[in-house]
Amino acid sequence: MRVAMNGGTQRSRGRVLIGKPGLDGHTRGAKFIAKALADHGYEVIYTGIRRTPAEIATAAVQEDVDVVGLSLLSGAHNTLFPQVLAELRKLGAADVPVIAGGVIPQADIPGLLTAGITAVFTPGAPIEQILAAFDEACTRRRKMS
Amino acid sequence: MNTNEDFRRWENEILRPFLAQAPERAEQFATGSGLELPRLAVPAEPTAAYSRDLGFPGEFPFTRGITPTMYRGRLWTFRQYAGFSTATEANRRYRYLLEQGTTGLSVAFDLPTQLGLDSSDPMSAGEVGRVGVAIDTLADMERLFAGIPLDRVSTSMTINATAPILLAMYAVVAERQGVPIARIRGTLQNDILKEYIARGTYIFPPAPSLRLVSDVIAWCAREAPDFNPISISGYHIREAGSTAVQEVAFTLGNAIAYIERALAAGQRLEDFGPKLSFFFCVTSDVLEEVAKFRAARRLYARIIRDRFRCDHARCQMLRFHTQTAGHTLTAQQPDVNIVRVTLQALAAVLGGTQSLHTNARDEALALPTEAAAALALRTQQVLAYESGLAQTVDPLGGSFLIEQLTDEIERQAAALIAEIDGRGGMGPAVADGWVQSRIEEAAYRHQCQIESGERQIVGVNCAVAPETATPPVFAVDPAVEARQQHQLAETLAARDAAAVRESLARLDVVAAGRENVMPALLDAVRRQATVGEICAVLRGRFGVHQPSV
Numbered sequence: 288m289r290v291a292m293n294g295g296t297q298r299s300r301g302r303v304l305i306g307k308p309g310l311d312g313h314t315r316g317a318k319f320i321a322k323a324l325a326d327h328g329y330e331v332i333y334t335g336i337r338r339t340p341a342e343i344a345t346a347a348v349q350e351d352v353d354v355v356g357l358s359l360l361s362g363a364h365n366t367l368f369p370q371v372l373a374e375l376r377k378l379g380a381a382d383v384p385v386i387a388g389g390v391i392p393q394a395d396i397p398g399l400l401t402a403g404i405t406a407v408f409t410p411g412a413p414i415e416q417i418l419a420a421f422d423e424a425c426t427r428r429r430k431m432s
Numbered sequence: 433m434n435t436n437e438d439f440r441r442w443e444n445e446i447l448r449p450f451l452a453q454a455p456e457r458a459e460q461f462a463t464g465s466g467l468e469l470p471r472l473a474v475p476a477e478p479t480a481a482y483s484r485d486l487g488f489p490g491e492f493p494f495t496r497g498i499t500p501t502m503y504r505g506r507l508w509t510f511r512q513y514a515g516f517s518t519a520t521e522a523n524r525r526y527r528y529l530l531e532q533g534t535t536g537l538s539v540a541f542d543l544p545t546q547l548g549l550d551s552s553d554p555m556s557a558g559e560v561g562r563v564g565v566a567i568d569t570l571a572d573m574e575r576l577f578a579g580i581p582l583d584r585v586s587t588s589m590t591i592n593a594t595a596p597i598l599l600a601m602y603a604v605v606a607e608r609q610g611v612p613i614a615r616i617r618g619t620l621q622n623d624i625l626k627e628y629i630a631r632g633t634y635i636f637p638p639a640p641s642l643r644l645v646s647d648v649i650a651w652c653a654r655e656a657p658d659f660n661p662i663s664i665s666g667y668h669i670r671e672a673g674s675t676a677v678q679e680v681a682f683t684l685g686n687a688i689a690y691i692e693r694a695l696a697a698g699q700r701l702e703d704f705g706p707k708l709s710f711f712f713c714v715t716s717d718v719l720e721e722v723a724k725f726r727a728a729r730r731l732y733a734r735i736i737r738d739r740f741r742c743d744h745a746r747c748q749m750l751r752f753h754t755q756t757a758g759h760t761l762t763a764q765q766p767d768v769n770i771v772r773v774t775l776q777a778l779a780a781v782l783g784g785t786q787s788l789h790t791n792a793r794d795e796a797l798a799l800p801t802e803a804a805a806a807l808a809l810r811t812q813q814v815l816a817y818e819s820g821l822a823q824t825v826d827p828l829g830g831s832f833l834i835e836q837l838t839d840e841i842e843r844q845a846a847a848l849i850a851e852i853d854g855r856g857g858m859g860p861a862v863a864d865g866w867v868q869s870r871i872e873e874a875a876y877r878h879q880c881q882i883e884s885g886e887r888q889i890v891g892v893n894c895a896v897a898p899e900t901a902t903p904p905v906f907a908v909d910p911a912v913e914a915r916q917q918h919q920l921a922e923t924l925a926a927r928d929a930a931a932v933r934e935s936l937a938r939l940d941v942v943a944a945g946r947e948n949v950m951p952a953l954l955d956a957v958r959r960q961a962t963v964g965e966i967c968a969v970l971r972g973r974f975g976v977h978q979p980s981v
Contacts, residue, residue, distance in 0.1 A: 309543070309558060309559055310543035310544065310546075310547055310549075310555070310556075310559050310633075311543065311559075311563075311632075312627075312631050312632015312633055313632070314632065314672070315671070315672050315673050315759070315875055318872055318875070318876075319875060319876060319879050322872075322876055323879075335979060336632050336979075337547075337632075339555070361543055361559055361562050361563050362559075362562035362563060362798070362799070362908060363557075363558030363559045363562055364558075365558070365910070366557055366558025367557075367558050370557075390796065390797070390798065392797055392798045392905045392907070393797070393902045393905075394905065394907075409763045409796070409797075410761070410762060410763045410796040411762040411763050411764050411796070411889075411891070411892045413883065413892075413893075414879075414883045415883075
C-alpha cells in the first residue's frame with residue numbers, strides 16, 4: 288500500500304513519507320507534493336489514503352524516513368495530526384519532524400505548532416516554500432542524529 | 433422572420449407542444465433598454481452542418497440545450513451543497529437556505545457516513561460531522577428533514593458507496609411524513625466508478641459495487657420514478673486535476689459502463705435512461721467551459737443514438753448539475769474568490785446547466801460561514817434575475833470561436849473514449865490505474881504552470897498583497913462527536929435488538945444472492961439498523977476494495 292518514487296539519478300537528499308491520515312480521499316495536493324519532492328531529489332514513500340496514525344508512524348519508522356508530510360482536507364487535523372506525533376513518540380521516533388498541509392484554518396495553526404508539528408501549509412502555498420521547509424527539517428534531523 | 437423550413441418544423445413539432453405543457457415565465461422578454469430578445473437566435477440560412485451539429489434546443493443533438501425554451505421556461509435550480517455536524521444543526525442550515533431562496537437541497541454527509549462507519553467507530557475519530565452531517569440511523573435522517581416536506585422539495589444526496597442505505601432512509605422518512613415513496617424527488621450521486629478514480633470513498637470491490645448501483649437504478653425506475661438514481665460525476669475528476677476534455681471523456685466513459693451493466697442485468701434503456709443525470713465542474717476558463725457543456729451534450733446524444741441504438745429523446749438528453757471549482761479558490765485574498773465564483777457560475781449558465789452550486793468565498797479556509805453561503809446564493813440570484821442571461825436560449829451559440837471549441841472538445845473526448853474502449857472500457861482502464869495516471873499527469877502539469885508563473889493566479893503568483901486580517905471562519909463544534917455518539921447510544925438502547933438482527937440476517941441472504949437489495953435495506957433501516965451494521969454485513973459478503981495506491 289505504498290509507492291516509492293525518486294526523481295532522478297542524483298544522490299538522494301533524504302527519505303520522506305507522505306501520509307493521508309483519516310478518511311479523507313482528496314489526493315491532489317499529497318500527490319503533487321510527493322512528485323515535487325521526488326523531482327527535488329528525495330526518495331518519497333506515499334501511503335495512499337485512509338491510513339490510521341499508527342500505520343503512518345509505523346511506516347515512517349520502518350522506512351527510516353527523515354521527514355513525514357501529512358495531508359488532510361477533512362477538518363480532522365486537530366485530532367489526527369497530534370495522534371501521528373504521539374504514535375511516533377511511542378515508537379521512539381519523536382525526532383522525526385512532521386510537516387502538514389491541507390484546508391486548515393489559520394486559527395488552528397498555532398495549536399498544531401505547539402503540539403509539535405514543524406510547519407503547516409494551506410492552499411496556494413508556493414512549492415519553493417514547502418520544499419525549503421522539507422530541506423530544513425531534513426538537514427536539522429540529520430545533524431541531530 | 434425566419435422562413436427556414438427546418439426552423440418551422442422545430443417550432444411546430446417541438447416548441448409548440450412543449451409550450452402547451454410548460455409556458456414560459458413571461459409573455460415577452462427584452463433587454464434592460466427594451467430591445468426584444470428572441471427565444472433563440474438562428475442563422476438566416478442554416479447550413480447542413482448547422483442542422484447536423486447544432487440544430488434546435490430540445491431535440492437531437494441537444495447542443496443548444498435540452499428543452500426548447502431553457503431558462504425562459506424554468507430557471508436552473510439553485511442547489512447549495514451543505515451539511516455538517518449533527519442532523520439537528522444541519523436541519524437548521526437547510527431551513528435557513530430555503531428561507532433565503534434556495535430551490536433544492538443538497539446534502540453533504542460526513543466521511544464516516546460515506547464510508548459505512550458509525551460515529552462510535554474508532555476509525556471515525558475526528559471526522560464525525562466535519563465535512564458533512566453525521567447519519568447513523570433513521571432517527572438521524574428524520575431529524576435532518578424535520579419540518580421540511582419531502583413532497584415539496586427535491587433533495588440531492590452526495591453519497592456513493594453507502595448510497596442505497598441513505599436512499600432507503602430518505603424513502604422511509606418520506607413515508608413517515610405521509611409522502612408516498614413514488615413522489616420523492618431528487619438525485620443520488622451513487623457514482624462509484626469515479627470514487628476509485630478520484631474521490632476515494634469506495635468500500636467494496638468494483639463488481640459488487642456496480643451491482644448495488646444497478647439495484648438502485650432498477651428500484652428507482654420501479655418505485656421512485658421522479659428520483660434520479662445516479663449522478664455521473666465529472667466534478668471530482670476535474671477537481672483531481674483532469675483537463676476539460678478528460679472530464680467529458682471519463683464521465684461519459686463511466687456512463688457507458690453503467691448503461692452496459694444495467695442492460696446486462698436485463699433493464700431497458702428506455703426505462704432507466706431518462707433518469708441518468710450528470711454533474712460537472714466549472715472553472716474560470718469561461719469560453720472553454722461553455723464549449724465543454726455544449727460538446728458533452730452533443731457527444732452524449734450521439735453515444736446514446738449510435739452506440740446504444742436508442743432514439744428516445746429523453747434518453748439522449750444530458751441533464752446536469754454544475755458546481756463551481758473548489759480547486760480554483762485561494763486562501764490568499766479570499767474575497768477574490770467571489771469574483772472567480774461569479775465567472776464560473778456565468779459559464780455554467782451560458783452552458784445550459786439544469787442546477788448549480790456556487791462555492792462560498794471562504795472555502796479554501798474551512799466550511800462556509802452562514803454569511804458566505806448566503807452570498808454564494810446571491811451570486812446565482814443576480815445571474816438569474818438581473819443579468820438577462822435567462823431570457824434567451826444558448827446565447828453564445830453560433831459564435832465562430834465557441835463552435836470551434838465545442839467541435840474540438842467533442843472530437844478529442846470522442847478520441848479518448850475510443851482509447852478507453854481499446855483498453856476494454858472504463859472498468860479495466862480504472863483498475864490498472866491508467867485513468868488515474870492521465871489525471872495525475874494533467875494535475876502535475878497544471879500545478880507546475882502555476883509554480884513557474886506561466887499560469888497566472890491572482891493573489892498567488894501575481895497581484896500578491898500582504899495578508900490583512902483573516903475573515904472569521906466557520907468551525908464545527910468539537911463536541912459534536914460526543915453528542916452524536918450519545919444520540920446513537922440512545923437510539924440503540926430504544927430499538928428492538930432481535931428485530932434488527934433478523935433484518936440484518938435477511939440482508940445477508942439477499943446480498944449473497946441476486947435479488948435487489950433495496951427491500952431488505954428498507955426493512956433494516958426501519959428497524960434502526962445503523963449504517964455501520966448494514967455495511968458490516970455487506971463487507972462480509974462483498975469484501976473490501978484494496979487500491980494499488
